[in-house]
Amino acid sequence: MIEFAEVAHGYGGSPLLAEMTVTLAPGSFHFLTGPSGAGKSTFLKLCYGELVPQAGRITRFGQSHDNMGRDDIARLRRRIGVVHQDCRFLDHLTLEENVALPLLVANRDADPAELRELMAWVGLSAQRESLPPSLSGGERQRAALARAVIMSPEMLLADEPTGNVDWDMSLRLLSLLVELNRMGTTILVATHDLNLIRAAKAQVPTRVIRIKDRRLHLAGAEL
Numbered sequence: 001m002i003e004f005a006e007v008a009h010g011y012g013g014s015p016l017l018a019e020m021t022v023t024l025a026p027g028s029f030h031f032l033t034g035p036s037g038a039g040k041s042t043f044l045k046l047c048y049g050e051l052v053p054q055a056g057r058i059t060r061f062g063q064s065h066d067n068m069g070r071d072d073i074a075r076l077r078r079r080i081g082v083v084h085q086d087c088r089f090l091d092h093l094t095l096e097e098n099v100a101l102p103l104l105v106a107n108r109d110a111d112p113a114e115l116r117e118l119m120a121w122v123g124l125s126a127q128r129e130s131l132p133p134s135l136s137g138g139e140r141q142r143a144a145l146a147r148a149v150i151m152s153p154e155m156l157l158a159d160e161p162t163g164n165v166d167w168d169m170s171l172r173l174l175s176l177l178v179e180l181n182r183m184g185t186t187i188l189v190a191t192h193d194l195n196l197i198r199a200a201k202a203q204v205p206t207r208v209i210r211i212k213d214r215r216l217h218l219a220g221a222e223l
């Protein structure tokens, strides 16, 4: 689904990530971990095409990054859902309108029944008409997840989806990710939270990629 071959990237002339060779196979569930500033968000941005690698090759859905035009990038964005670290919303729109926004952008009509079902799936039926500023951290994270999956992406990338929530809410978010994975969605989650990784491993087969010394390492079975 996504393959990195000898990929390197950095900012302002200083290298950050190097020699990255990894395959994220269809249907897999990966965690990406490593210290703050190691490059986890950068890796995710390379995955969904926000960044172009300085060296090496990234192949997504069989297509190499260096022969992608604007339309290809737009198509790619519909196949990969992203939950950003800071999950921003448009504060003057209701939560449900925010969740439906990717459909609007893609010029597609929202099916009200499907939208209601999605809001219920993330446990936000009662907050459908709420404005984003009134939401808790956990509610924002679940709304961001709903918005990321509304286009039924084949792959979901989540950047610290449990960063600002308590353990019970982390487990609730994890169970949604596990459910998506069981339905066939390929998942990649960047997290510092080793307990979250342990909890996931008890439910689904997962692989853990660790960024250490600018390189990717597949973690062993100790986690």
Ligand SMILES: Nc1ncnc2c1ncn2[C@@H]1O[C@H](COP(=O)(O)OP(=O)(O)OP(=O)(O)O)[C@@H](O)[C@H]1O
Residues within 6 Å of the ligand: 011, 012, 016, 034, 035, 036, 037, 038, 039, 040, 041, 042, 043
């Ligand atoms: N656009 C940018 N321009 C310059 N430097 C950047 C840019 N984006 C990230 N960096 C730097 O690259 C390094 C890695 O950042 P990145 O956000 O990928 O790390 P991370 O592992 O996700 O960190 P955290 O766990 O704290 O979110 C950091 O030192 C950061 O300051």
